Amino acid sequence: MKSMKPINKSLAVLLLGGGAVGGFFGANALQNQWSFGQNPSPQQMGQAEDLATVFRDIGRKVEPSVVEIVVHKTIKAPGRVPLPDDMLRRFFPNQPDAPDENGGGGNGGGDDQGGTMEQVGTGSGVILEVDGKKGYILTNNHVAGGATEITVTLADGRRIDNAKVLGADPKSDLAVVQVEAADLQAAHWGDSNSLQQGDWIMAFGAPFGYVGSMTHGIVSALNRTNVGILGRQGYEDFIQVDAPINPGNSGGPLVNLHGDVVGINTAIASRSGGFQGIGFAIPVNDARFVYSQLKEHGKVTRGWLGVSIGDVAKQPDVAKGLGYDKSTGVLVQEALPNTPAYGKLQPYDVVTAINGKPVQNVTQLRNMIAADAPGTDITMTVFRNGKTEDVQIKLGTQPENLLASNNQNVAPQGGTHARSAEALGMHLATPNDELAQKFNLPDNTSEGAVVTAVAPRSAAERAGVQVGDVITQVDRKPVKSAEEASSLITKHTGKAPILLYVTGTDGGHIVAVEPKK
Numbered sequence: 001m002k003s004m005k006p007i008n009k010s011l012a013v014l015l016l017g018g019g020a021v022g023g024f025f026g027a028n029a030l031q032n033q034w035s036f037g038q039n040p041s042p043q044q045m046g047q048a049e050d051l052a053t054v055f056r057d058i059g060r061k062v063e064p065s066v067v068e069i070v071v072h073k074t075i076k077a078p079g080r081v082p083l084p085d086d087m088l089r090r091f092f093p094n095q096p097d098a099p100d101e102n103g104g105g106g107n108g109g110g111d112d113q114g115g116t117m118e119q120v121g122t123g124s125g126v127i128l129e130v131d132g133k134k135g136y137i138l139t140n141n142h143v144a145g146g147a148t149e150i151t152v153t154l155a156d157g158r159r160i161d162n163a164k165v166l167g168a169d170p171k172s173d174l175a176v177v178q179v180e181a182a183d184l185q186a187a188h189w190g191d192s193n194s195l196q197q198g199d200w201i202m203a204f205g206a207p208f209g210y211v212g213s214m215t216h217g218i219v220s221a222l223n224r225t226n227v228g229i230l231g232r233q234g235y236e237d238f239i240q241v242d243a244p245i246n247p248g249n250s251g252g253p254l255v256n257l258h259g260d261v262v263g264i265n266t267a268i269a270s271r272s273g274g275f276q277g278i279g280f281a282i283p284v285n286d287a288r289f290v291y292s293q294l295k296e297h298g299k300v301t302r303g304w305l306g307v308s309i310g311d312v313a314k315q316p317d318v319a320k321g322l323g324y325d326k327s328t329g330v331l332v333q334e335a336l337p338n339t340p341a342y343g344k345l346q347p348y349d350v351v352t353a354i355n356g357k358p359v360q361n362v363t364q365l366r367n368m369i370a371a372d373a374p375g376t377d378i379t380m381t382v383f384r385n386g387k388t389e390d391v392q393i394k395l396g397t398q399p400e401n402l403l404a405s406n407n408q409n410v411a412p413q414g415g416t417h418a419r420s421a422e423a424l425g426m427h428l429a430t431p432n433d434e435l436a437q438k439f440n441l442p443d444n445t446s447e448g449a450v451v452t453a454v455a456p457r458s459a460a461e462r463a464g465v466q467v468g469d470v471i472t473q474v475d476r477k478p479v480k481s482a483e484e485a486s487s488l489i490t491k492h493t494g495k496a497p498i499l500l501y502v503t504g505t506d507g508g509h510i511v512a513v514e515p516k517k
Helices: 007-035 042-065 284-297 316-322 362-370 433-438 459-463 482-491
Strands: 066-076 116-131 134-139 149-153 164-169 174-180 200-205 213-224 238-241 253-255 260-268 279-283 307-311 330-335 350-354 377-384 387-394 426-429 449-454 470-474 498-504 507-513
Touching (some): 042 066, 042 116, 042 253, 066 134, 116 200, 149 174, 174 284, 200 260, 238 260, 260 284, 316 498, 330 507, 350 362, 426 482, 459 507, 470 482
Antiparallel strands (some): 066 149, 164 174, 200 213, 200 253, 213 238, 253 260, 260 279, 307 330, 330 350, 377 387, 449 470
């Protein structure tokens, strides 16, 4: 998502941005002159007028496609449980105290002991396609998902009561709503990949019900992940902006200086409930794939590998142990059984590219795989055993619940204690029935080395080894007992970290333990 602008488009934006910057400096100069009773020069007035002309033109182009969405939802009311103070709530001011399955709520009307209640919320949307009298609106899932009744108000004041949700996708927080009316106007799809930090942008929507409101600012940052909006299964890769965004803006378009839609306003980071300088929008290039799937099929079908992965940048010791000298790429921790990746990818592989396109991190890999259709053949370039090779994989269909699809790991299978790993801060034991019960090990755990204790501030603790982990490999060699694991640890030579493959309650993963100097 960090691709640079083509040169010609970059120049066009810079020219307009340059005019805007000049306009602001000119405006500051005007203010200074007026404060001292001086008349502004014609050049300064021209700069200010040029800036205003740009904004006016964008407003005239985009406003007709911006809509207000009023949503009614009937939800279960299990009781009055306070909602966490999350960012999505900022855009749904009428949420209740009891959340629904999409993370929304309502504003009363039910009893405190259960039953149902009605939620009424407001948001925004943007018409992105018109076919005859049918218009297709892109908005957020947390606005329209699960709606029982939707009313859409156009920028010209017309109210449409026959709107219907064609599909909603919680993993991307997007939804598509269809309306029927004459003289609908669609906005233009833009290219979010062309955005750069510092680019001018405008945010449209219906904050507090004021349809067609427009604010301006810049792109503060790109590729914001781990924002905490969409959960572990969500796809977060946000555009961060400083354009003022307020409750009701959610689902409205973020546009560039050409008036093209480059994002969908989604959330704000706020301590007060109002805008505090940090807003987030979904890149339109990501949204376009979801839009087409929801419009045509009512749901999103994504490609799937079936792997547990991590960023190389966050595990430099593992990379060092593998002889991998870069900080970019994705480390394969585990290929789950009965998945497309099983038998193709291996633990300790570092994925560096997909179909020739470099892979920087986990977020980028997940987005690239999810954007391909099931059955697509892809070529993954991996660093394996000290060299680079290509692996061919046919993608599967992503399960609805990824967490539930994480099959139980087959952790390998005695009971004497071994002490040769103590220098690293670990006590190991060969699995037996007593240990299996004590540490809640999977039923088929009969081999490996169970970590029964980890010393505070030890090398093992710093590496993330935990009590109850089962070590199944040491320096990529399988181990069947605590004695074998300890022996291999003792035989480790050189300055590279000791690589351990461990299985735990959250699956298999690789840890790198620095040996005692």
